Amino acid sequence: MATSYSSSIFLLVVGYLLVVSIGNSNAQLTTNFYSSSCPNLYSTVRSVVQSAIRKEARMGASLLRLFFHDCFVNGCDGSLLLDDTSSFTGEKMAIPNNGSVRGFEVIDQIKSAVERVCPGIVSCADVLAITARDSVVSLGGPTWNVKLGRRDARTASQSAANNNIPQPTFNLSALITSFQNQGLSTTDMVALSGAHTIGQARCTSFRSRIYNDKNIDSSFAKTRQANCPSTNNTGDNNLAPLDLQTPTCFDNKYYKNLVNQKGLLHSDQQLFSGGGTNALVQTYGSNPNRFNADFVAAMIKMGDIKPLTGSNGEIRKNCRKLN
Numbered sequence: 001m002a003t004s005y006s007s008s009i010f011l012l013v014v015g016y017l018l019v020v021s022i023g024n025s026n027a028q029l030t031t032n033f034y035s036s037s038c039p040n041l042y043s044t045v046r047s048v049v050q051s052a053i054r055k056e057a058r059m060g061a062s063l064l065r066l067f068f069h070d071c072f073v074n075g076c077d078g079s080l081l082l083d084d085t086s087s088f089t090g091e092k093m094a095i096p097n098n099g100s101v102r103g104f105e106v107i108d109q110i111k112s113a114v115e116r117v118c119p120g121i122v123s124c125a126d127v128l129a130i131t132a133r134d135s136v137v138s139l140g141g142p143t144w145n146v147k148l149g150r151r152d153a154r155t156a157s158q159s160a161a162n163n164n165i166p167q168p169t170f171n172l173s174a175l176i177t178s179f180q181n182q183g184l185s186t187t188d189m190v191a192l193s194g195a196h197t198i199g200q201a202r203c204t205s206f207r208s209r210i211y212n213d214k215n216i217d218s219s220f221a222k223t224r225q226a227n228c229p230s231t232n233n234t235g236d237n238n239l240a241p242l243d244l245q246t247p248t249c250f251d252n253k254y255y256k257n258l259v260n261q262k263g264l265l266h267s268d269q270q271l272f273s274g275g276g277t278n279a280l281v282q283t284y285g286s287n288p289n290r291f292n293a294d295f296v297a298a299m300i301k302m303g304d305i306k307p308l309t310g311s312n313g314e315i316r317k318n319c320r321k322l323n
């Protein structure tokens, strides 16, 4: 009797642990992961992020984008940060990244500062996650507790970067599929796109939209055409703000622009072009608290994509190379 009682308790406990571990494969990421091993981590990261943004406000946007481009390529594992060598092909030369992603020098500064206070403890993948949050906060956006405990990949994939990072030519269904492939919902996709309330894009990313699309405000198109010639390959790197109103302020104006047909990228305007996401764009445009809450939830979800934990991967000393 006593034996069968204790063995059923045992089975219950085992069953519970199985359900918990299968139901949440990211159970290892926690918000207090470095609280005893690196108590000054947050203040160390924050001060470098803030000084980089004081020097150039756009850097906050560039740093936020790094986290996205890392997480969508085989998980948030710091793979984006690895430099190419004669014997190693990284992700920096992939089409969505080459000549476009920036901020690697700032990540180096942050990592060096972190190594000075806690050598060999904090992964580059986690540095990216904290840096993304601090960038949003520094530009006036919402804050959240960052889940930590990721380790750094010893591999990278240029082809996965080419295949998984969504392109500005995508239509709504392609955008939805791209995020769905990462376990992110349509709501997550629309909320995360609000990151385009900060930062800049190159003419090559929006040329076709401002000359060919029909669902664009005509005076806005003319303004953008003035600094982005129609001739392919001319002025490709000329920049324009993704949010024409407040490009260095993390607010909900991105969605108001979409409602007025003033999205810069073809993919941006797809979110408000008569498809299933029109209503959500209007909600975010009129309700900043709803946008902030959904953006935060989606950032945390994106940060949970396939982290390396336990004894997988490594804690890189220099984010640009394997130990």
Ligand code: HEM
Pocket (backbone or CB within 6 Å): 058, 060, 061, 062, 063, 064, 065, 068, 099, 100, 101, 102, 166, 167, 168, 169, 170, 175, 189, 192, 193, 195, 196, 198, 199, 200, 201, 202, 203, 205, 242, 265, 267
């Ligand atoms: C929904 C699909 C998305 C597409 C198609 C897309 C595409 C792009 C493109 C084409 C640019 C301009 C690149 C250039 O011309 O050099 C850009 C910039 C940017 N993206 Fe996205 N993006 C998407 C989602 C996201 C997400 C989810 C985030 C972050 C959570 C993000 C953050 C940014 C930021 C902050 C910039 C400006 C970077 C800077 O100024 O350096 N994007 N994106």
Ligand SMILES: *[C@@H]1O[C@H](CO)[C@@H](O)[C@H](O)[C@H]1NC(C)=O
Pocket (backbone or CB within 6 Å): 093, 094, 098, 099
């Ligand atoms: C990356 O961009 C540079 C300069 O824009 C270009 O010369 C080079 O061919 C590109 N590399 C790849 C692999 O596309």
Ligand SMILES: *[C@@H]1O[C@H](CO)[C@@H](O)[C@H](O)[C@H]1NC(C)=O
Pocket (backbone or CB within 6 Å): 171, 172, 173, 174
């Ligand atoms: C969206 O793009 C995909 C891939 O290019 C294409 O197969 C599909 O037909 C497009 N859908 C719509 C509604 O235009």
Ligand SMILES: *[C@@H]1O[C@H](CO)[C@@H](O)[C@H](O)[C@H]1NC(C)=O
Pocket (backbone or CB within 6 Å): 207, 208, 211, 212, 230, 231, 232
């Ligand atoms: C640029 O080249 C592409 C592909 O050849 C073409 O579809 C497009 O119409 C050209 N011009 C513009 C303004 O996009």
